[in-house]
Amino acid sequence: MNINLTLIGQSIAFAIFVWFCMKYVWPPIMQALQERQKRIADGLDAASRATRDLELAQEKANETLAESKAQAHEILEQANKRAAQIVEEARETAREEGDRIVAGARSEIDREVQRAKEELRAQVAVLAVAGAERILESSVDESKHRELVDKLAAEL
Amino acid sequence: MAAGNDTTSVEYIQHHLQNLTFGLHPQNGWSIAHGQEEAREMGFWALHLDTLGWSIAMGVLFLLLFRRVAVRASSGVPHGLQNVVESIVEFVDRTVNESFHGKNTLIAPLALTVFVWIFLMNSLKLIPVDFLPGLFAKMGVDYMKVVPTTDVNATMGMALGVFFLIIFYSIKVKGVGGFARELSFTPFNHWALIPFNLLLEIIGLVVKPLSLGLRLFGNMFAGEVIFILIALLPFWIQWALNVPWAIFHILVVTLQAFVFMVLTIVYLSLAHEKH
Numbered sequence: 001m002n003i004n005l006t007l008i009g010q011s012i013a014f015a016i017f018v019w020f021c022m023k024y025v026w027p028p029i030m031q032a033l034q035e036r037q038k039r040i041a042d043g044l045d046a047a048s049r050a051t052r053d054l055e056l057a058q059e060k061a062n063e064t065l066a067e068s069k070a071q072a073h074e075i076l077e078q079a080n081k082r083a084a085q086i087v088e089e090a091r092e093t094a095r096e097e098g099d100r101i102v103a104g105a106r107s108e109i110d111r112e113v114q115r116a117k118e119e120l121r122a123q124v125a126v127l128a129v130a131g132a133e134r135i136l137e138s139s140v141d142e143s144k145h146r147e148l149v150d151k152l153a154a155e156l
Numbered sequence: 157m158a159a160g161n162d163t164t165s166v167e168y169i170q171h172h173l174q175n176l177t178f179g180l181h182p183q184n185g186w187s188i189a190h191g192q193e194e195a196r197e198m199g200f201w202a203l204h205l206d207t208l209g210w211s212i213a214m215g216v217l218f219l220l221l222f223r224r225v226a227v228r229a230s231s232g233v234p235h236g237l238q239n240v241v242e243s244i245v246e247f248v249d250r251t252v253n254e255s256f257h258g259k260n261t262l263i264a265p266l267a268l269t270v271f272v273w274i275f276l277m278n279s280l281k282l283i284p285v286d287f288l289p290g291l292f293a294k295m296g297v298d299y300m301k302v303v304p305t306t307d308v309n310a311t312m313g314m315a316l317g318v319f320f321l322i323i324f325y326s327i328k329v330k331g332v333g334g335f336a337r338e339l340s341f342t343p344f345n346h347w348a349l350i351p352f353n354l355l356l357e358i359i360g361l362v363v364k365p366l367s368l369g370l371r372l373f374g375n376m377f378a379g380e381v382i383f384i385l386i387a388l389l390p391f392w393i394q395w396a397l398n399v400p401w402a403i404f405h406i407l408v409v410t411l412q413a414f415v416f417m418v419l420t421i422v423y424l425s426l427a428h429e430k431h
Contacts, residue, residue, distance in 0.1 A: 007316065029242065030264075033246065
């Protein structure tokens, strides 16, 4: 185990190997490693971004769905209300119409009754004159008693 | 080759721990050492061909594999080898980021090189101790100590590299004056204690590469010796010790590479810190 020139030789070889490694081996490998690291980081980034986008989209969809549900509900309610209103209005109109018809009929009846009364009164005057003629057995001067008979008829 | 009739156990072990040495021998000139004696006589001016060969082979294997991935690296879905390489790179990068807080493009590649290279060199240990030396012996190469990290030259060579980086960055970040001030005025901020501080700090500085290199060397060398000792047993019982020891060494191999890397990062991190 002698110390000899091998020591120097080994040192030189060592230096050359280190130099070569530093120049031609280390940089390309490290570069590839860093590039891959960057790519993986980018990929992970993109994935997390996509997940976030998906979440946002889902949230938005849910929101829209809820909104449309609310809208539909509102529309339905409005329609129901409107229908109720229409029914109420129709009912009102019908009642008014009915009332109007009833009132018309009633005035017609009144008029008829009035006319019948007029007629009856006229007939009664004639009948009364005839009756009186028959009772008196004599003719009554129509023109003389006219005023009397009319008074009588008016009292009926 | 368990201990045969012609080689004693001691010779067998020594043979296995002998590097293939090429150097300047006083008598033979530049030549390959035939045995321990000649290798020792060569002194400093010698190279361990096996250590250098295997360590460079492992370094080139590391760079080829990783460069292949680096060229084809894409940010798409990774497959096969790219997966393995990327997980190693990310592991190293994480460790660096945890311990090193300055800005320096050298630290991470340095840590990666240290980790994978030492791991690969240590892993050679899991090849049976006689396999490769036997193969080379057939080709006429007498000595072959395969695992480079069981050679103190290899581990200290790397530790020295780290040591120079520590000095370099200390001076670069703090300036020569700042570095000198740090050595002189810590831990005791008083002029009278400068020599004492210098002594402490310089010992602390020198111990860093020593602890780096010797820890790795010690662990690997001890493990290797145990493997060689196990190989001395009769062949039919070797598995009983060899297998658990090898499985344990899967842990040791990785752990030692990791420890070397972490300490390198920590030492360089300390060099970047201003007090």
